[in-house]
Amino acid sequence: MVKQRKKEENCKIDAQSLSPLKSRLPKIADEIIESCSDQECYTHIDYEPIPSKEGVIEIIDRLREILFPGYFARGKIDPLNLKYAVGQSATTLFDMLSEQICHSIRHDCWRYDQPCSDCDEQGYRLALQFLETIPGLRKALAADVRATYEGDPAAKSTDEIIFSYPGILAITVYRIAHLLLNLGVPLLPRIMTEYAHSTTGIDI
Structure with a gap:
């Protein structure tokens, strides 16, 4: 006591x-x-939102769920629920990606004093155009996985490559970023590639 x-x-x-x-x-x-009023102090204190690094990383995670169904899923995927699971992931991805694209376009307009119009519409349109590239992206990544497996005598399976090889993560992110860059999306591709570089140590 x-x-x-x-x-x-x-x-x-x-x-x-x-x-x-x-x-x-x-x-x-x-x-x-x-x-913060010092011009040499970098801030973004404004009513216009800027792209979120955490949001971009979440987009990458969601994309990997769709690009490699079943490997990075948040729940169990089987032949019966595949269509529902992919549809749900695609809808969520569309919402997240269009929001971040819109923020990146507005950021460019604000930063470079450009006239900005229909940012939301551009975000939706570019997000949809990107989603339309996913089947081709999956084929390219399947070839990357096969090439990595065939070129590494220590690899026991393609599952091992997809799950654990940092090279495949880096290639996946760089391919995503390249497609977005080709669509004219600002800033997001750079955030993605630098995230992949810092995570894997691989600079492509």
Whole structure:
């Protein structure tokens, strides 16, 4: 009982000693905000949203679910639910991709002082055009997987290649980014390729 009381007293003392330190935080926050007005301090404090790196990574993950059905799925996929699962993933991907494309177009307009019109419509149109390239993209990636498997004596299966080889992840992301770049989508391709480079160490 005595030890418990002593412990509670020590905790109270610790909290009291912390108070003067925390009281300095508002001043620090004010100084941080003030520094944002410095032209050499890079910020994006505006009403227009910018592309989200986390959102772009989520798009890559969703795409891998569609490009390699069953390998990276969030649930079990079988022949009976394949159409539903792919349809659901494609719908989610369309919403996510069109939003990020729209943000990237608006960012370009804002950054380079360009007239911006119909950003939402462009986002939807370009996202749909990208989704239409997925069958061809799957064929290209299937060839990449086969070539990697045939060129690596240590590989035991194509499953191993798809699941674990950083090279396939890098190639997948770079192919996605290249298609978006060809469609004229700004910024997102660069975010994707730099993410792949930082994740795998591979620069294509």
